[in-house]
Amino acid sequence: MTPSERWQQRTEWPLIGIALAFLVAYAVPIVQPSVSARVVHLCDVVVVVSWLLFAADYLIRLVLAERKWRFVRSNIVDLAVIALPLLRPLRLLRLIALLSVINRSAANNLRGRVVVYVTGGALLMLLCARLAVTAEERNVPDANILDFGDGIWWAITTMTTVGYGDHYPVTTTGRFVAAALMVGGIALLGVITATLASWMVERVREGNDADQAATRSQIDQLTARIEDLHRELREQRPAPVGVEADVAAGPGHAPR
Incomplete structure (x- = not known):
């Protein structure tokens, strides 16, 4: 496992927790516009700190990546999400950071x-x-x-x-x-x-496979039973009359 993969594995759940805290802090002033200025300020602080932690996660993954330019090219959306919200008209892109974190976590356990x-x-x-x-x-x-x-x-x-x-x-x-x-x-x-x-x-196919397996098992059992019956019949079949007389006359008796 590469250092970048180990980092992502260790930070998976902490980032999900940060993302959820970010979502709650973003939602409270919208759902309840009448909240106090102190609560609004606290929510703003949580939003900014969460966004900074997302940015730190991106930078650490960039440092740990073996091919940094390839990492940047394959994570253009993450870079835009981190950089563009510095512009106030694009601050809503911080919500995409939340979706990005959840998506990355879910993709590892898809x-x-x-x-x-x-x-x-x-x-x-x-x-x-x-x-x-x-x-x-x-x-x-x-x-x-x-x-x-x-x-x-x-x-x-x-x-x-x-x-x-x-x-x-x-x-x-x-x-x-x-x-x-x-x-x-x-x-x-x-x-x-x-x-x-x-x-x-898939469930229908599994049911069909189970039925087919049961049918094959029954066919195998019937085949084995038929072979046993054939064997028993061969063992119990009487010998021809001429052969029985020759055997009874003994070895010195010439056959007719």
């Missing part, structure tokens, strides 16, 4: 947890999208996404491609979030559908 991963990913994307849109839209003139409930309804109708049109973003940032939710939502829902279908096919 086998056997696909349904949990894609379902959790869909719910997490839904939550991040509605938080981001609510934060950007509710104080804008002519906006129709004014609170967290409106954001939930908008995110669900957008992600499921229903799109009633009663709520929609009017800001440029909100529309970018909507576009990302549309693309990501369709992809994740497609993965969920494909995964469930694959699971059903």
Whole structure:
């Protein structure tokens, strides 16, 4: 195992904890706008510290990587997520850092947890999208996404491609979030559908394999029993009459 892989294995759960703390700190001022200034300041500190820890994780992985340019090229999104939120209009990209950490952790344990991963990913994307849109839209003139409930309804109708049109973003940032939710939502829902279908096919195949194995076992048992019956019949079959008389007459008697 390379040093980079060991680092990722050791920091997997701590980074997930940091990501969840980041999500809570980001969500509290949006869900409850009436919280005190002290709570808002504390949440801002948690968000900034979490983002700095994400940046430190990226730099450490870069230092431990054997081929640094290859690491940079294969982690362009991580680099953008770390660098671009320094610009205030792009601060929402910190939410992508959260998704990136969860995605990297789940990818290492994807086998056997696909349904949990894609379902959790869909719910997490839904939550991040509605938080981001609510934060950007509710104080804008002519906006129709004014609170967290409106954001939930908008995110669900957008992600499921229903799109009633009663709520929609009017800001440029909100529309970018909507576009990302549309693309990501369709992809994740497609993965969920494909995964469930694959699971059903696998269960049916396992059932067929079990039935075939049982049938083969029964056929083998029947074949063995038939061979035993043939053997018993051969042993119990009487000899021809002429042969029995010759045997009874003794070795000195000439056959007829």
